[in-house]
Amino acid sequence: MGYEIKLDIFQGPLDLLLYLIKKNEIDIYNIPIAVITEQYLEYIDVMKSLNLDVAGEYLVMASTLIHIKSKLLLPVHDDTEDEEDPREELTRQLLEYQAFKEAALNLDTMNLLGRDVFKGGYLVGSETDGEHSLEELSIFELVEAFKVMVSRINPGEIMEIDVERMSLSERMNEIMERLNKEKALTFNDLLGGLSDRIKIIYTFLAILELMKLRVIKAYQSKPFGTIRIFLAVED
Amino acid sequence: MDNLKAIVEGIVFVSESPVGLKKLKGILKDVEGKEIIKALDDLVEEYDKRNGALCLVEVAGGFQFRTKDNFSPWIRKLTDIKPVAISQAAMETLAVVAYKQPVMKAEIEKVRGVDVSGTLKGLLKRNLIRMIGRKDVPGRPIIYGTTKKFLEVFSLKDLSELPTLRELKELGE
Numbered sequence: 001m002g003y004e005i006k007l008d009i010f011q012g013p014l015d016l017l018l019y020l021i022k023k024n025e026i027d028i029y030n031i032p033i034a035v036i037t038e039q040y041l042e043y044i045d046v047m048k049s050l051n052l053d054v055a056g057e058y059l060v061m062a063s064t065l066i067h068i069k070s071k072l073l074l075p076v077h078d079d080t081e082d083e084e085d086p087r088e089e090l091t092r093q094l095l096e097y098q099a100f101k102e103a104a105l106n107l108d109t110m111n112l113l114g115r116d117v118f119k120g121g122y123l124v125g126s127e128t129d130g131e132h133s134l135e136e137l138s139i140f141e142l143v144e145a146f147k148v149m150v151s152r153i154n155p156g157e158i159m160e161i162d163v164e165r166m167s168l169s170e171r172m173n174e175i176m177e178r179l180n181k182e183k184a185l186t187f188n189d190l191l192g193g194l195s196d197r198i199k200i201i202y203t204f205l206a207i208l209e210l211m212k213l214r215v216i217k218a219y220q221s222k223p224f225g226t227i228r229i230f231l232a233v234e235d
Numbered sequence: 236m237d238n239l240k241a242i243v244e245g246i247v248f249v250s251e252s253p254v255g256l257k258k259l260k261g262i263l264k265d266v267e268g269k270e271i272i273k274a275l276d277d278l279v280e281e282y283d284k285r286n287g288a289l290c291l292v293e294v295a296g297g298f299q300f301r302t303k304d305n306f307s308p309w310i311r312k313l314t315d316i317k318p319v320a321i322s323q324a325a326m327e328t329l330a331v332v333a334y335k336q337p338v339m340k341a342e343i344e345k346v347r348g349v350d351v352s353g354t355l356k357g358l359l360k361r362n363l364i365r366m367i368g369r370k371d372v373p374g375r376p377i378i379y380g381t382t383k384k385f386l387e388v389f390s391l392k393d394l395s396e397l398p399t400l401r402e403l404k405e406l407g408e
Contacts, residue, residue, distance in 0.1 A: 012347055012348040014347070014348035055349070055350075057349050061348070093345075093346075096346055100330050100346055101330075102401055103400050103401075104327040105326075106398045107398075108321070110389045110391075111389075111390040112319055112389065112390070113387055113388045113389075113390065115318040115320070116304040117302055117304050118302045119299055119300065214366070214377065232366055
């Protein structure tokens with residue numbers, strides 16, 4: 001798990017490098033690696049001294065810079081004349097990042113609906129808009145709902161005579177088929193009508209498995225509310 | 236139909252999302268597409284000439300009434316309006332998805348040089364991007380693309396209206 005940098009001035013190591021290049025008025029096609037590496041490491045030291053978590057990405061870039069620097073220091077053999085400049089990959093990355101950073105700024109200047117322009121009924125529409133106010137569920141809330149479902153079965157009423165062989169993939173397919181047809185299902189639709197413990201467990205496992213595969217998603221509009229299940233991939 | 240323009244106006248006014256020509260054709264069965272387009276064009280012009288707060292714009296494959304951008308300072312003062320805000324990090328991730336789609340998370344991370352799990356999740360939640368499917372390579376990574384809502388929010392007719400990305404100059408020219 002990566003930890004996030006709390007200093008929001010830079011959007012990552014590439015952003016910091018671009019800043020240094022601009023600040024020093026350096027030609028991006030001919031980066032003086034020694035100078036830039038030194039300044040880059042200074043910045044990281046400052047971040048550390050401010051007690052900021054320096055995200056791993058910054059450290060990876062630091063080692064890349066040092067690696068390039070060491071490569072440039074090594075004598076070049078005559079027979080490897082065609083070998084590419086070790087800075088080339090970095091320059092390409094910086095140029096690409098720069099282009100997208102610009103694109104992001106351009107996007108931000110567009111007329112944003114809800115910021116610069118508004119449509120009718122915006123007040124009602126935006127926040128209470130059914131679908132989008134649904135909170136995505138974690139496995140834990142599902143397990144909670146499952147416990148409630150199982151507790152509803154009265155064990156006295158059930159007599160199992162023959163244990164039907166059931167397969168997980170069969171249940172998964174059934175759920176997918178129903179979802180394809182009905183678009184949205186509630187947790188109750190899938191588990192409510194079942195009285196067979198094994199079938200409930202298999203159905204629940206199938207839901208978890210499908211969530212893990214990210215083909216379905218579960219949402220809830222409020223704590224203990226109805227759990228709705230959708231296909232994660234449209235079309 | 237002599238009141239066609241008024242009917243179209245009414246439909247577009249009430250609709251929650253941009254109304255496309257297809258939808259209008261479905262409602263106005265015996266009217267020719269050409270006439271509907273003419274009615275829409277006339278309406279756009281009328282609202283333009285009227286010089287009011289509203290305009291009829293073509294976004295996300297349909298038409299929608301919106302306030303003009305120069306009225307936003309007043310409209311934002313309406314209670315309960317929290318203006319849409321997208322952080323720079325999210326905007327950068329969104330830009331990469333928009334221009335490179337269909338795109339994998341690893342590709343976005345390569346361009347931005349940082350972990351993008353958080354911003355991707357946020358954009359998915361806001362319905363600006365969606366999972367298109369999975370790439371047929373080992374690990375079956377998810378591929379992402381922008382949504383219709385993205386076009387609507389950014390006032391774009393379609394993806395071709397995105398401002399052109401600065402050409403990446405080839406190295407060693």
